[in-house]
Amino acid sequence: MNFFNLKNYSLIILNIVLFLWTSRFETCHAREGHQWRLKGKFPPAHSVLNVEKEEGHGSTAGSSHQHHGRSTMSKLAGNNYMLADDTMSTQQEGSSKAFNVLDFGAKGDGKTDDSEAFGATWAAACKVEASTMIVPSGYVFLLHSVSFSGPGCEADIVFQLDGKIIAPTTPGAWKSGLLQWIEFTKLNGITIQGKGIIDGQGSVWWNNLPTYNPEDSEGVMQAKMPGTKPTALRFYGSTRVIVTGITIQNSPQTHLKFDDCTTVQVSDFKAASPENSPNTDGIHLENSHDVLIYSSDLACGDDCVSIQTGCSQVYIHNVNCGPGHGISIGGLGRDNSKACVSNVTVRDVAMLNTLTGVRIKTWQGGSGSVQGVTFSNIQVSGVKTPIMIDQFYCDKSKCQNESSAVAVSDINYINIKGTYASKPVHLACSDDLPCTGISFSAIELNPVQEDSQPFCWNTFGELRSTTVPPINCLKMGKSRKPVVNC
Numbered sequence: 001m002n003f004f005n006l007k008n009y010s011l012i013i014l015n016i017v018l019f020l021w022t023s024r025f026e027t028c029h030a031r032e033g034h035q036w037r038l039k040g041k042f043p044p045a046h047s048v049l050n051v052e053k054e055e056g057h058g059s060t061a062g063s064s065h066q067h068h069g070r071s072t073m074s075k076l077a078g079n080n081y082m083l084a085d086d087t088m089s090t091q092q093e094g095s096s097k098a099f100n101v102l103d104f105g106a107k108g109d110g111k112t113d114d115s116e117a118f119g120a121t122w123a124a125a126c127k128v129e130a131s132t133m134i135v136p137s138g139y140v141f142l143l144h145s146v147s148f149s150g151p152g153c154e155a156d157i158v159f160q161l162d163g164k165i166i167a168p169t170t171p172g173a174w175k176s177g178l179l180q181w182i183e184f185t186k187l188n189g190i191t192i193q194g195k196g197i198i199d200g201q202g203s204v205w206w207n208n209l210p211t212y213n214p215e216d217s218e219g220v221m222q223a224k225m226p227g228t229k230p231t232a233l234r235f236y237g238s239t240r241v242i243v244t245g246i247t248i249q250n251s252p253q254t255h256l257k258f259d260d261c262t263t264v265q266v267s268d269f270k271a272a273s274p275e276n277s278p279n280t281d282g283i284h285l286e287n288s289h290d291v292l293i294y295s296s297d298l299a300c301g302d303d304c305v306s307i308q309t310g311c312s313q314v315y316i317h318n319v320n321c322g323p324g325h326g327i328s329i330g331g332l333g334r335d336n337s338k339a340c341v342s343n344v345t346v347r348d349v350a351m352l353n354t355l356t357g358v359r360i361k362t363w364q365g366g367s368g369s370v371q372g373v374t375f376s377n378i379q380v381s382g383v384k385t386p387i388m389i390d391q392f393y394c395d396k397s398k399c400q401n402e403s404s405a406v407a408v409s410d411i412n413y414i415n416i417k418g419t420y421a422s423k424p425v426h427l428a429c430s431d432d433l434p435c436t437g438i439s440f441s442a443i444e445l446n447p448v449q450e451d452s453q454p455f456c457w458n459t460f461g462e463l464r465s466t467t468v469p470p471i472n473c474l475k476m477g478k479s480r481k482p483v484v485n486c
Helices: 003-021 045-055 066-081 115-125
Strands: 036-037 081-083 098-102 111-113 132-135 140-142 144-148 157-161 164-166 180-185 190-195 197-199 231-236 238-244 246-249 254-260 262-267 270-272 283-286 289-299 305-307 311-319 328-334 338-351 356-362 367-383 385-390 407-420 425-430 435-447 455-457 459-463
Touching: 098 115, 115 132, 115 144, 115 305, 190 270, 262 435, 283 289, 283 311, 305 311, 305 338, 328 338, 328 367, 356 367, 367 385, 385 407, 385 435, 425 435
Parallel strands: 098 132, 111 140, 132 157, 140 164, 144 180, 157 190, 164 197, 180 231, 190 238, 197 246, 231 254, 238 262, 246 270, 254 283, 262 289, 270 289, 283 305, 289 311, 305 328, 311 338, 328 356, 338 367, 356 385, 367 407, 385 425, 407 435, 425 455, 435 459
Antiparallel strands: 036 081
């Protein structure tokens, strides 16, 4: 009996020791998410392509975004990515890191100006690392121009957008010369995610007509909107920026802009504005590096993606574009400025009824260079001009002829197929600084109606396979003039 009691006491003491020892460790739970957050810089574009090749994935434009985007990223998750928690939209309201705009006075009735409440919510969330600012579903929030400023904020803030945000449509609500409507600045780790909508209600800007205020007791016509149209959503001077899942529609001007940002990721994003909405770029990049854009649908009245000066290491894949003006690098070199763009890959893109397909456009009189660009696996349907280099770009009635130019070199066009509505290939390079290192492989472009031949001017490169139609105007080899790099 004594032996039995001693054994029981020993077991009890052992269990207590084990319990105290295991309580020192935190329990971790993880499950697979649908978005990604960066742990470091993106791998170079060619590294991502190599992963796809090793896995034996096909590369067909217009194929499933899920298949290409997610499978590629999952191979990189161990080294360059960490999974974002996709349960943010169901986060408990009582969490010390969750800040709901309704708790800070937002009405969400679509009529009351909720700008102050959003500002107060941000001020609270900004002080807490890895906090979440919640814009809940089922509400419509009217916001005037607002800037969520970053200096002094903690890192890794999530802006969970599941509701709808709308812009005011009366001139008195806008300051003259305002360049953006909603802005995030100087942040280290900022994610905007969710199923919500940002609606710029841009038709009052596009039509440039007097606006009618139905709440005005006399029903009088209001003044016109300011001459400067604002970008809907802009990020400035920030690192590790993620935009995923949201929709921006009817923007007065550009839908989504990144300026002076590093390590940017856009996925499952939708830009939606009509074809006749002027200057409404889908995504605009400027002075930004290490940018990844994938699995997105872009419909607008200007470039689906616009890549401007100061951009490098840009990788775009599995994007649907149209209506719009295609995916463009430029215009670069305006007003005799220097412009530098390098290491850009655009692949697995479908374009429907766009003005151009893949385009490089520069102004006369500029300087600098565009180099190291690959356009591959592009499917075009009814695109006016699928392949274009235009070093005589001018958006005015007349531009002055100048000898200097932004140099264009090492540009590769691979597997671009489909139909064109006007001209299959247009390569207009500078008289004084020819385009060099322009290569073509597996090009097959057929007319919607009448045949048209490719046009080349002062363009040097090589045909790595037979093309349809034949690009006989291309000058084989290299130009005698030296290649210019930034």
